[in-house]
Amino acid sequence: MSLLTIGTMAFDDVETPFGKAEKIVGGACTYISYAASYFTNDINLSAVIGGDFPKSELETLKQKGVNLEGLEIKEDEKSFYWSGKYHMNMNSRDTLITDLNVLADFNPVLPESYKSSQYVMLGNLTPSIQASVLDQLDGTQKLIAMDTMNFWMDVAMEDLKKVIARVDLLIINDEEARQLSGEYAIVKAARVIKDMGVKYLIIKKGEHGALLFYDDHIFFAPAIPLADVFDPTGAGDTFAGGVLGYLAKTKDHSYANFKRSIIYGSAMASFCVEKFGVERLKELDQETIQARVREFYELVKFEI
Amino acid sequence: MSLLTIGTMAFDDVETPFGKAEKIVGGACTYISYAASYFTNDINLSAVIGGDFPKSELETLKQKGVNLEGLEIKEDEKSFYWSGKYHMNMNSRDTLITDLNVLADFNPVLPESYKSSQYVMLGNLTPSIQASVLDQLDGTQKLIAMDTMNFWMDVAMEDLKKVIARVDLLIINDEEARQLSGEYAIVKAARVIKDMGVKYLIIKKGEHGALLFYDDHIFFAPAIPLADVFDPTGAGDTFAGGVLGYLAKTKDHSYANFKRSIIYGSAMASFCVEKFGVERLKELDQETIQARVREFYELVKFEI
Numbered sequence: 268m269s270l271l272t273i274g275t276m277a278f279d280d281v282e283t284p285f286g287k288a289e290k291i292v293g294g295a296c297t298y299i300s301y302a303a304s305y306f307t308n309d310i311n312l313s314a315v316i317g318g319d320f321p322k323s324e325l326e327t328l329k330q331k332g333v334n335l336e337g338l339e340i341k342e343d344e345k346s347f348y349w350s351g352k353y354h355m356n357m358n359s360r361d362t363l364i365t366d367l368n369v370l371a372d373f374n375p376v377l378p379e380s381y382k383s384s385q386y387v388m389l390g391n392l393t394p395s396i397q398a399s400v401l402d403q404l405d406g407t408q409k410l411i412a413m414d415t416m417n418f419w420m421d422v423a424m425e426d427l428k429k430v431i432a433r434v435d436l437l438i439i440n441d442e443e444a445r446q447l448s449g450e451y452a453i454v455k456a457a458r459v460i461k462d463m464g465v466k467y468l469i470i471k472k473g474e475h476g477a478l479l480f481y482d483d484h485i486f487f488a489p490a491i492p493l494a495d496v497f498d499p500t501g502a503g504d505t506f507a508g509g510v511l512g513y514l515a516k517t518k519d520h521s522y523a524n525f526k527r528s529i530i531y532g533s534a535m536a537s538f539c540v541e542k543f544g545v546e547r548l549k550e551l552d553q554e555t556i557q558a559r560v561r562e563f564y565e566l567v568k569f570e571i
Numbered sequence: 572m573s574l575l576t577i578g579t580m581a582f583d584d585v586e587t588p589f590g591k592a593e594k595i596v597g598g599a600c601t602y603i604s605y606a607a608s609y610f611t612n613d614i615n616l617s618a619v620i621g622g623d624f625p626k627s628e629l630e631t632l633k634q635k636g637v638n639l640e641g642l643e644i645k646e647d648e649k650s651f652y653w654s655g656k657y658h659m660n661m662n663s664r665d666t667l668i669t670d671l672n673v674l675a676d677f678n679p680v681l682p683e684s685y686k687s688s689q690y691v692m693l694g695n696l697t698p699s700i701q702a703s704v705l706d707q708l709d710g711t712q713k714l715i716a717m718d719t720m721n722f723w724m725d726v727a728m729e730d731l732k733k734v735i736a737r738v739d740l741l742i743i744n745d746e747e748a749r750q751l752s753g754e755y756a757i758v759k760a761a762r763v764i765k766d767m768g769v770k771y772l773i774i775k776k777g778e779h780g781a782l783l784f785y786d787d788h789i790f791f792a793p794a795i796p797l798a799d800v801f802d803p804t805g806a807g808d809t810f811a812g813g814v815l816g817y818l819a820k821t822k823d824h825s826y827a828n829f830k831r832s833i834i835y836g837s838a839m840a841s842f843c844v845e846k847f848g849v850e851r852l853k854e855l856d857q858e859t860i861q862a863r864v865r866e867f868y869e870l871v872k873f874e875i
Contacts, residue, residue, distance in 0.1 A: 284755075355755060451588075451659060454798040475779040478796060487870045489791045492782060494758040526873040560875055566791045567871040569830040571864055 270515040272299045273313040274390020280350035291544035295390030298501035301548040302508025302535040306516040308332025311381040315373045318342035336378045358473040377403045386515040389413035394426035412436035432464035440471045488529045498543045502536040509535030534559040574819040576603045577617040578694020584654035595848035599694035602805035605852040606812025606839040610820040612636025615685040622646035640682045662777040681707045690819040693717035698730035716740035736768035744775045792833045802847045806840040813839030838863040
């Protein structure tokens with residue numbers, strides 16, 4: 268089923284304890300779209316890039332079933348650029364440089380064909396932009412999900428809360444959940460956030476897995492303990508892309524299926540970190556993904 | 572089956588973001604013994620205390636099936652004292668005061684009846700003391716487990732490695748595993764540590780669960796997301812007491828049963844943190860424990 272993916276497409280400079288890569292293709296929308304493409308080939312991408320963004324990357328996305336009609340290309344400008352350095356624990360990082368470039372006045376106008384996308388993944392963007400995307404939708408959506416970040420809680424909390432109240436699923440990390448709710452304990456934070464009007468909540472904990480809050484249920488999805496985490500950049504977006512892609516494919520919002528979607532999202536994220544940027548996400552196949560999902564199953568399976 | 576528990580019995584002053592408690596009963600051996608007492612009533616305790624240690628606490632332990640023949644009481648001296656303060660994340664703490672007192676010249680002499688204990692849990696102590704306990708055993712043990720801490724890696728690494736090579740199961744936390752192995756990634760750390768001659772390895776990650784390394788298998792046991800973590804002191808020892816108690820009860824070292832033992836250990840630890848000190852560990856019953864184990868089962872259960 269159709270999935271609208273919206274967010275940044277960027278160049279990243281990434282430094283980890285294990286290496287350094289410059290001007291690699293990144294951005295939330297890129298990671299989300301690649302991850303989701305393994306589950307649905309009806310993806311409507313909305314983003315803005317400069318003339319410097321590699322055309323070959325766009326071709327690869329097209330080949331994976333990503334519709335680029337909603338991609339705005341500003342030929343004379345530069346793409347969004349982010350530079351960051353990871354700490355030894357790989358769970359925290361410092362942002363060194365953020366050059367908005369084309370993103371500074373990003374004002375997504377959805378093509379007609381996008382407005383009835385049945386699933387929506389709003390990547391991390393200014394809450395007012397996320398709201399303007401919601402305004403353009405035709406109201407027939409089956410599930411709308413969003414990401415955000417601490418920065419918007421600092422500078423646009425009220426706008427952010429209004430967007431949250433309009434979506435079905437919020438996907439954030441533990442630190443963001445704490446700041447958003449004002450509660451330290453994740454269970455309490457989840458209660459406060461669900462009271463903001465969001466139906467389902469996923470709280471990501473990086474290498475420590477992710478929690479799904481669904482009605483009165485809590486589901487914990489582990490992360491695979493990896494010997495080599497090469498580059499965590501985009502892992503959260505890849506996770507979201509996997510979750511939304513799987514839900515769009517299965518069209519089943521039951522608790523059991525939501526749990527599966529998170530395992531698939533976690534599996535995609537576990538591939539993402541194995542190489543710099545989106546490289547690993549380009550070369551996967553269904554068999555490899557299934558085998559990884561099976562690893563998650565075996566990792567936590569026990570009988571009582 | 573008989574379980575030898577050895578380690579500190581202490582007074583603790585504990586400060587957490589949620590409160591403060593002074594001169595409460597603590598110590599590794601206390602937590603281990605209380606936790607294990609829900610699984611076996613054949614516990615042989617070896618520790619040293621001063622005349623200040625409450626007799627009522629000893630009575631309670633006896634009632635729970637703990638044999639105190641190996642408890643040395645130095646009436647004219649003071650018990651081991653520890654004071655610590657937890658940070659907001661509850662996963663890290665500062666030790667404020669450590670007064671060894673009676674522990675300074677602890678030299679455990681096992682009663683004859685202890686030497687054939689079939690299961691052994693060596694709490695965190697000077698490696699040379701742990702070694703002297705092993706020397707006194709009759710060699711018929713089914714499983715010997717040990718804990719340790721970073722401090723011994725700083726000051727007695729070679730002694731520590733010799734003890735590790737003599738036990739079946741090492742239970743340590745992630746930071747300790749990193750320091751012991753010199754590897755940051757937990758999977759790599761586990762490989763290095765298993766090469767030190769230990770058969771089974773459990774790496775605890777506090778509120779993020781625990782990993783079991785068993786032959787070529789990795790099992791991940793989650794932690795229950797709790798709304799209120801009151802006092803994490805002793806959670807790791809309680810976990811170990813639950814694991815060893817369950818193994819001593821079931822006498823089954825298969826992978827499936829080892830996994831269960833870790834779930835039981837995790838369940839006991841989840842109770843421990845609900846109140847200050849050992850209070851919560853005194854008031855449990857089998858039904859309450861089973862219900863908590865069931866929560867762990869539901870928390871991670873999914874079908875693919």
